[in-house]
Amino acid sequence: MSDAATVLVVDDDPDFVEQMRLQLTAAGFNVETAGGEREARRILDSRGADLALVDLMMEHADGGFALCHYIKNRKPPIPVILVTGVTHETGLEFDAATSEERSWVKADVFLAKPVRVEQLVREIHRLLKEQS
Amino acid sequence: MTDTMRVLVADDEPGMRSGVVRALRDFTVSLPDVEEAVRFEVREAGTGEDAISQIAAQPPDILLLDYKLPGISGLDVLDRLAAARSDVLVIMITAYASLETAVSAIKRGAYDFLAKPFTPEELKITIRKAAGRLILAQQARKLAQEKRQVRFQIISVLAHELKAPLAAVEGYLRIMKDRAAGNDPAVYDRMIARSLLRTEGMRKLIIDLLDMTRIESGQKPRELTTVDVCEVAKAAIETMMPEAIDRKVAVNIETPGPAPLTADRGEIEIILNNLVSNAVKYNRDGGRVDVAVRGTPEAVAITVADTGIGMTAEEAGRLFQDFVRIKNEKTRNILGSGLGLAIVKKLAALYGGDVTVRSEPGVGSTFTVVLKTAAPASGQGAGTAAPLAPPAGEGAA
Numbered sequence: 001m002s003d004a005a006t007v008l009v010v011d012d013d014p015d016f017v018e019q020m021r022l023q024l025t026a027a028g029f030n031v032e033t034a035g036g037e038r039e040a041r042r043i044l045d046s047r048g049a050d051l052a053l054v055d056l057m058m059e060h061a062d063g064g065f066a067l068c069h070y071i072k073n074r075k076p077p078i079p080v081i082l083v084t085g086v087t088h089e090t091g092l093e094f095d096a097a098t099s100e101e102r103s104w105v106k107a108d109v110f111l112a113k114p115v116r117v118e119q120l121v122r123e124i125h126r127l128l129k130e131q132s
Numbered sequence: 133m134t135d136t137m138r139v140l141v142a143d144d145e146p147g148m149r150s151g152v153v154r155a156l157r158d159f160t161v162s163l164p165d166v167e168e169a170v171r172f173e174v175r176e177a178g179t180g181e182d183a184i185s186q187i188a189a190q191p192p193d194i195l196l197l198d199y200k201l202p203g204i205s206g207l208d209v210l211d212r213l214a215a216a217r218s219d220v221l222v223i224m225i226t227a228y229a230s231l232e233t234a235v236s237a238i239k240r241g242a243y244d245f246l247a248k249p250f251t252p253e254e255l256k257i258t259i260r261k262a263a264g265r266l267i268l269a270q271q272a273r274k275l276a277q278e279k280r281q282v283r284f285q286i287i288s289v290l291a292h293e294l295k296a297p298l299a300a301v302e303g304y305l306r307i308m309k310d311r312a313a314g315n316d317p318a319v320y321d322r323m324i325a326r327s328l329l330r331t332e333g334m335r336k337l338i339i340d341l342l343d344m345t346r347i348e349s350g351q352k353p354r355e356l357t358t359v360d361v362c363e364v365a366k367a368a369i370e371t372m373m374p375e376a377i378d379r380k381v382a383v384n385i386e387t388p389g390p391a392p393l394t395a396d397r398g399e400i401e402i403i404l405n406n407l408v409s410n411a412v413k414y415n416r417d418g419g420r421v422d423v424a425v426r427g428t429p430e431a432v433a434i435t436v437a438d439t440g441i442g443m444t445a446e447e448a449g450r451l452f453q454d455f456v457r458i459k460n461e462k463t464r465n466i467l468g469s470g471l472g473l474a475i476v477k478k479l480a481a482l483y484g485g486d487v488t489v490r491s492e493p494g495v496g497s498t499f500t501v502v503l504k505t506a507a508p509a510s511g512q513g514a515g516t517a518a519p520l521a522p523p524a525g526e527g528a529a
Contacts, residue, residue: 019304022312
């Protein structure tokens, strides 16, 4: 498993993180987890990751956005999947359909909670392939 | 908020119209809560038809309306305004100042009336009253709007707070259904334990929400009896003991003597359960909680000190607001609705008291609740939001 890709999962909900860890491990990935933006930066700077799965709403309202920005400004940038459970309440609808939106929010794929694991795994494989 | 009010004077006598224009030209009204003095801009209409078309084009704030107009009468104009649900404030001008005329105008929606002939001074007094009424109506509208906004925010937060644990439980159930976490039963046991914890959190949120609603609406019937706060404190500690033992948190209570208080027992229980439960939950393993209850003739003071994670002054400042949970890496795994301390604060207010906190990050927090022994406010909860600005004194609502 040493050559398996490493996915960094970032969310302030420990159960979401745990569920992603269980399912992505079962799908053959190495999984690193972080409960917040700062912890995620620490992991990226020390051990690195091949892809990040980031929740939009973390301890600070813009924690997810800020982290995406940080990841995309690093060299080399890694793919980011932004997960959000807030579209209903805020009325915000995000989509990475256009390159303009993509460059603004700095995420490659947007997924709404609850995340379907088959879809998630498919997106991860696609993004990792594009990257290489 | 406007500082110029538009006045339309509808009267077939040119002298009357120019008189109004003259009287109000340099007239200003200063009102409480309004920064700038209100000025008046007067336009004229010679017939009812003219008045109607001017109102349609640009509705005035105040309409001075002659009762007796050629063509359609003042009362007809009044009826049309009522039909159009206009919020123009109408002051009827009537030559025959009979009570009957005035009453029929007021019944049909006029706000006030002026009897001809009137002096500029009488006009100004009436206009001042109308302006005050308009400002109050504007303020009430603004308050109602703000209230709607707050309610929307609370519902949004609430929806999110209920959705998060639901999603967590649903996620675990899916993994269990698909046996997607391998073959180690311990992993599944942990998923079940987490699911139960999250449903418990949801239940706590719902109970807190009901408590809060009852307090705020003032609809919960209060049973005032003499309650020994020490006894309630001991019961609250007893309830938390299993979790405290689990976490190896020592809980001590210091009660120099009984602390009687005329109170609703349920309310005192909510206060102590919240404080003791927080002190255990936000503690470190192996920490301690010190509860002290001191009664004096004037008040009962409850202090609950923990050796927990503590918080910064900025965090402490937000602590007692609805749905505020201090979110950081240390609190992530602690269950809470974000309503407990807001409820404690509202309840303390019912006893003319308050809740305060002293805290230091990494050292611990000490919460103090003071409840006055003087008869507590009955009926309406003191936590009720300030009522809307009352309507103007003449009972118009």
